[in-house]
Amino acid sequence: MKSTLIFATNNQHKVDEIKKVIGDAFNIITLKEAGIDIDIPEPHDSLEKNASEKSSVIHKLTNQNCFSEDTGLEVDVLNGEPGVKSARYAGEGKNFQDNIDKLLRNLAVKANRNARFRTVISLVLDDKEYFFEGICEGKIIADQKGNNGFGYDPVFIPNGSNKTFAEMEMDEKTIFSHRRKATDKLIQFLKDHGTH
Ligand code: ITT
Numbered sequence: 220m221k222s223t224l225i226f227a228t229n230n231q232h233k234v235d236e237i238k239k240v241i242g243d244a245f246n247i248i249t250l251k252e253a254g255i256d257i258d259i260p261e262p263h264d265s266l267e268k269n270a271s272e273k274s275s276v277i278h279k280l281t282n283q284n285c286f287s288e289d290t291g292l293e294v295d296v297l298n299g300e301p302g303v304k305s306a307r308y309a310g311e312g313k314n315f316q317d318n319i320d321k322l323l324r325n326l327a328v329k330a331n332r333n334a335r336f337r338t339v340i341s342l343v344l345d346d347k348e349y350f351f352e353g354i355c356e357g358k359i360i361a362d363q364k365g366n367n368g369f370g371y372d373p374v375f376i377p378n379g380s381n382k383t384f385a386e387m388e389m390d391e392k393t394i395f396s397h398r399r400k401a402t403d404k405l406i407q408f409l410k411d412h413g414t415h
Contacts, residue, residue, distance in 0.1 A: 227259065237398060244410075290397065336397040340405050344409075359375060368387070
C-alpha cells in the first residue's frame, strides 16, 4: 500500500505543482481533502520556522505523517526581501498584484535584478522532522508577462530561460522550479527511508 502524507497548505497552486512532481509515488492528501479548514499562522522570521509551524500544527491535529512548505522570493538589492514576507509584502489582505506592484516600485531604479525563489519543505515522519530546500536563481523583469502560475511568476525569469514562469506551462516551470527541487529531495528521502 502506498504511504499517505497530508500536505499542510491552503495554496492550491502549490498542491498542483507538487502533485505533478510526486505523481503516484505517494498518496498526497490536501487539507481540504482531510476536512481541515484552518489558516495556519506564519509568525516567524525564517522560511524554516514557518514551514515547521505549519507541519507541526497539522501533525498535532491529525497525528499523521505530513509535510508543509514555505517559499520566499529573495531579491539581492532588497537585502533578501520580500523573503519570508512574500505572501504579505504589500500588507495584510493584499493580493498577488499588490505585491508585484510594490516589488516593481522598489526595484524601479535598480540595475541589479538578481533574485531567487527558495522553498523549504518540513516533513514530519514518524514524529521526527526533516527539512529539504530547493532554490531557483533568476531575475526580476520591469514589466510583468504571462498569465499562468501564481504569486510573483509574471515578473520572474529563471536563469537558463527567456520566459517568465507565468509564460510557461506547469511542465516547463517544473524543470526550473525551486519547489520541484525541494520535492525531488523529499521523494528521494522517502524512498531511501523505505517509505513507499
Ligand atoms: P500556505 O502557507 O498555505 O502553504 P501561502 O500562499 O501562504 O500558502 P507562503 O507562505 O509560502 O504560501 O507564501 C509564499 C508567497 O510567495 C506566495 O503567496 C506567493 O506570493 C509567493 N510564491 C511562492 N511560491 C511561488 C512560486 O512558485 N511562484 C511565484 N510566487 C510564489
